[in-house]
Structure formats: C-alpha cells, structure tokens
Amino acid sequence: MTTATPLWEFVDISKAYPGVLANDKVRIKLLPGSIHGLLGENGCGKSTMIKTLSGVQQPDSGQILHNGQPVTISDPQVARDHGIATVFQEFSIVPTLSVGENIFLGNMPRSRFGVIDWAKVHSEAARVLAEMDVDVSPDAITGTLSVGEQQLVEIAKAVAMDARMIILDEPTAALGEDEIERLHQLLRNMRGRGTSILYVSHRLDEVERIVDEVTILRGGKVVRASGETEINVSEIVSAMVGEDIGEHYPKEQNATAEVVMEAHGLATASGVTDASFALHRGEVLGLGGVLGSGRTEIARALFGTDELSAGQLILNGKPVRFRREMDAIRAGLALVPENRKYDGLFFNFRASGNITAASLGGLSRLGVLNLKAEEQATHDLIRDLEISTQAEEKTVNFLSGGNQQKIVIARWLFSDSDILILDEPTQGIDIGAKIAVYKLINKLTRAGKSIILISSDHDELLAMSDRIAIVQHGAITRTVEASDLTHDDLVRASADTTETNLEEVFA
C-alpha cells in the first residue's frame, strides 16, 4: 500500500495560534482506497488539520501535495473543487428541508431559466441514496429521520459531489451500534471504489474495526505515523496520552447490600414499557442497550421528567411519586444529561453559577444568596475535582469538554445528591478526562452514593458497573453481574434479539 502514490500528502504542515503551536511539521499520506484513522486527545491538533485540509484556514508553512503536485487550498470552495468533502461533527443539515434538498444544498440542479429542476433533484438524490444502499426517500423531511440516517444524508452530500476524499470528524458520536455498522459498510464500499477516507474518532474500538492506517497526534506533532506497526488499542492509548496510563478503568468495588431505590414495572408514554430494578448503596448499576432502546427514557422516568403511566418507585423503603424534576432533586436524585451542551450547562455562567444551580434554595436565606459560601464551595470543588482553575473566572464555554463534564457532575456533588444518573458521562471527552470521570465515580460510590450509568461505550459500561441491566424496547429484560458479561455478550444481548437468544447468552 505504501508504494502507491498518495492522493493527498501533507508535508511538514505547521500552524500556530496565539500562544499554541497547533500543528508542528505534521506529515500525513492519504492513499486512494484507504481509510486513514486520525487520533489524539482533545487539543492535539486534529481539528486544525481538518480545517487546513478543508480550506477553512491556511497553514503557516509546509506543503500540501495533490497527486504529487503542490496545491493551495485557499478556501472551502477550492477544497470542494479538488474533490474534498468534510463531514463535520456538528451536522450541517437543514432539518426542515427534504433529504434531496439537503443533498444538493448550495448546488441545486437548475433548468435553463435558473429555476430549480425538482425532477432532477429527486432523481439524482434517489440515485445517490440507492448507490449508497440507504433506504431513505429523497422527499422525506430530514429532521424527521433518526440521527443515524441524518448522518448518512450528510455523507450522501459528499457522494453526490463525487468526492475523491472524505473527511469524517467523529462520525459515530451520535450513532447506535446498528447504525455504526451500516456506516462502516458504506465506508468500506467507498474505499472499494478508490475513495480516500480520513476518519477522526475518539472511539478506539472502532479504529480497530475499520481503519487501514493510523496517525496519532500529540501536542501538534505526529507521534505515530501510518503503517509503522500493527494497530493495537493499548499502544494507541499510550501513544495518545503520552504515558503509560496504567489502569484504563480504575474500578473500585463499593457496593453494599442496602437497597436505596427500587423500581417496579415502570412505564411511561415516552417508551418505557417495563423497567424493574433495585439499586444498592455505593453501587454502579449500568444500563446497557442500543441507542433508542429506552435507556434515556428510563432516566427521564426516574427523574420525574416523564410521568409514570404504571409502576412504582420506592426510595429508601418509601413509595415516591415525582411529578416534576424538582421533586426528584429534593428527594436526592440527580441527572447528568446525555448532552451537556444542550441541557447540562449554563454557558452564561462561570463554574460557580453552574455548580450551585441545583442548590439555590439551600444556598439562600429569604431568597438572598450566600455568595461567599458559593465562591468557597466552587473553589473547593475545582481543587478536588482537578477542574481547570480558569473556571473560577471564565464562563464555562471557554473550558474543554472534560472540564465542562466535571462541572456538571460537581453540581450534584454540591447538592449532595444520593443517587446520580449519569447519561453518557464520557461522550466526546478525551481519555485523560474519561479516567478523571471514572475516578469521580469511585469517589462518589465510596461516599455511599449510588449511580445509574448509561453508556454506549461497552467497555466502559462493563468495567465501571457492578451490575448491568439490559434494556430492550423500553423494558429491563435482565440484570446481571458485570463481571459475568463479556463485550460480545453485551453487544449481542443489547442488540435486537428475542428472549430465547437472551437465555442463550446468559446460559
């Protein structure tokens, strides 16, 4: 493979921002018909590279070679003319438009009089979707599709413009297991047709599955280049972090026999059909299942967001009924939501405002806040959780994802909640920050708090949970000791299988 002429080659590309050298003489070769993994922790320079390659910004020095010829990618249009398509992490889809309109957005086929040729939009979109083997109507309104299908539409845009190279930035962050598989199949097909693919991901298990070559960046430099050795996850991790991180999952056993919460046959209109479990003091109970299986809905039911249509929740031996989130919070529950940007953080507040937001009642007397106590508590939590001290002075939008996530969790430490529901607590944060979150989970359980953990990262779920409840179609079908499960068991058990198959899995 290394003998082929690279389609694109980065030669000693450097790019500095004020105060940081984001890319330091980066060299990468992208071969036609190859999937190239680009890895590294947050802030390692991946995004800078993507921006340079898609023409969003210019490198300070170095050369970009296209089929061996030096080129300048002066703006995104030039990148497109060179056949480079970029699928950014945040979709650039207009949800209110049809699939066909999105595919040809900014490049609508027109008839002679400059009027949009709708027949052609429809037929061309249908052709592209068929070519990709995607079963979505070109006339469907994009916003009504699943996140996975929207992601495929995003890629269809790239296919429609005949991209010879596609850059995918964290393409699976929002996808379920089935959808990831579908996406990978599509990428393999494209690779078969000679397309060059640059695949940026945090998910190391995927890298093993799909990537042909890998480049790892750390501190703006290439620390491991393509094709040097076989791809091996533990090597990748240590290359990314820059040190041997030792235990990736520092799990502590803190579960006790005392039951703090029991759910009996919970059901809601939003899709929970039959959820029963018991949660012990100091325990981490994992909820395993595919995207859309109802894990998040169970969390919403427990937290009083969705009203129970059936079932009973028992807290410390007493039946409870939460009508709103406030009731659940008063009873000692906490929810760290799946999407910290959407419904977790107040970006107009510094760390302090974010940390105390759920405890304003306790922090105030006759409605007047005790600001001194707030500053002191914030200071202590920032120190204890090793949050960047910038958080004391800056609003949280200036912080990294890891620091942001710690602040959301710190909110519930401050409110002294007894039961924390963590929905995808490590999504989109780098490995160092993930380990910090795991340690935080240990700290919580050590203090006698109980945790319900929802995670699509199977390894994480297996390693950090004491027991795992398998969720399918809104029901908890089985609860098992995490140590009795393997990664494959979990994948199979949470996939769309029948009860009899499940019996086999746990036989």
Added chain:
Amino acid sequence: MKRIFDTQLIGPFAAMVIVALIVALTTERFLNPGNLSNLSLQVSIVALIAIGSTMVIFTAGIDLSSGSMVALLTMILAQMLKFMGIPLMLALPMILIVGGLLGLFIGLITAYGRIPSFITTLAALIAFRGLALTFNNGSPIFSLDPALEPIFYGKLAGIPLPFFYLVFFYGLAAFVMNFTKLGREIYAVGGNPAAAVLTGINVRKVQTTTFVIAGFMTAVGAILMSARLNSGSPNYGQTLELQAIAAAVVGGASLAGGRGNILATLMGAMTIVIVQNGLNLNAAPSSVQNIVLGLIILLAVGIDMWRAEISALMGRIFGRSSSGSAQKVKKGV
C-alpha cells in the same frame, strides 16, 4: 460589589460619558442645572419601565406591551380620580396592583400557555391600546388631582423626586439580579432553559415573575406619566415599549437571554436621553432625532458584536492589549 460593578458596565458607562461630553462641548446650555434636572425627569419614565423589560429580556423573552399598558393605566387612574372619586392615596396602590395583575396575565399565557412572549405581548400591545379607548369615549381626561403633579415635579433637597425613584428601583433591581435566588434563576432560564428544568428551577414561574415585575414597573411609569401631565390619555406611551427595549439593548443586554447587567440599562436609557436632549437643545427636528436613535441602537449592538475585532484592531494600533478579550471572558455571573 465586584459583581454589580463588573466589566459589563464599562462599555455602556463609557458610551454615556462620551455622548455627554460631546453634547456638553457642542451645546452651551447642556450643563445648566436646570437642564440636568430636566434630564432626570425625561429619563425617569422610560428607565423605570426598562427595568421590567430588561428582566424579561434576561429570560430570553420580550415585552412589547408596556407602551399600551401605560395608556391603559393612565386612563384607569384618571377614571378612578375624576369619575369614581377614589382618593389618590388609594388609587395609586390600586394602579400598581392592576399593573402587576396585567403582567401576571401576560406571564401566565406566555409561560403556561406556551405562546412566545413576542406574540402575547404584541397582542397585548394592540389590545391594551384598544382597551384604553373604551374609557371616557376614547377622549383624554384632564385635571385629575392637584396632589398628583408633585409626584413627578416635586423636589427633595433641590433634587427632582424622579431621581430618587430611579435610585430606589435600580438599587432594588440590581440587588435582586445580583444577590438573590430569583435573579440567578432569571439568568439561568435565559442562559439555558433546558438545563434550568433539569436543575429543578421552575422555569415557568420565573418567566411569569418577570412579567409581573414588568407590569408593576410599567404601572410606576404610568403613574409618573399621569403626574407629569395631570391627565390620562389613550394616546400616551406610544413606542415607549421600544424605547425601553432600546435602553436595555444599548446597555448591552443580549436578546438571546442570560447576559447583561440591569444597571447598564439605566446607562443605556441615559445615553439615549442625552442624545435626544442634545438634539433638542440644538433645535433638531424630530425626524433627525429618530434617525439618530436608530443609529445609536445599531451602533451599540454592533460594538458589542464586533468586540473581538475592535479589540484586535485597537491592539494593532496601540500595541498589545488584552482588555477586550478579558472583558468578554468576565461576562458571566
């Protein structure tokens, strides 16, 4: 104290001082004591109403109803004093309560009826004006009560009373926004309503409360309006709601919610009134005044939006300076 007088005040304060300097240098009579006390009279009504408008804006809402509500409340007050024989000392608190109730009504429909505040208050803007016309066959009511005028024109130690109203209400508003649970919740609801729900903040109650405050402050403004002209009229308060919003915006409040400083609204109102005063003193026609007011709003928001670019430009001109970015960083509560 650090919280109230934070960096968000520097811009609006500087704008106000610069505008005042320009007017003072170009207009002889501007610094006359008579003119200055006249300024505090002029600014008082719009600035007091703007307290409520700003709090609504902080929750990412908008209140378009205040101008019409002023007309309605002056007519109700006039009706009470002139035709119903209700004594002034009873009529005034009643007007404040009616204002609060009208705000409550708008707030409930907005928050619990899930209708955007732009629509509910636009409907109120139109309907309240109509309601005001149902009193006294739509004609103004004059010569209400001799004791009414001193509320606006009275002085204490030589200083016009409206000055003290401003100090009192803005002091109270700054206290609420910076030191109380309600103030924090208002910023939280405006900053991220979804997160506010998940942290147990009663978002609808907070939204409704801001409209009650807005209705109450509008009633305060309506009383001053009646006192100033010793009358009630269905035509009072035209575009007052827009002037109040303009004051908030010139003061740097973000219409997206969650960001801004209540005291900056007072400075925004002052800036606008000083410009109008300067144009008045130079006998500029009202057409010019409106054009200038429009430009001020555009400029104030523009400077806020282009802050990073401006500070970069300043950095290039005057050497390295990080004050611009530091200002942006410290915006949080």
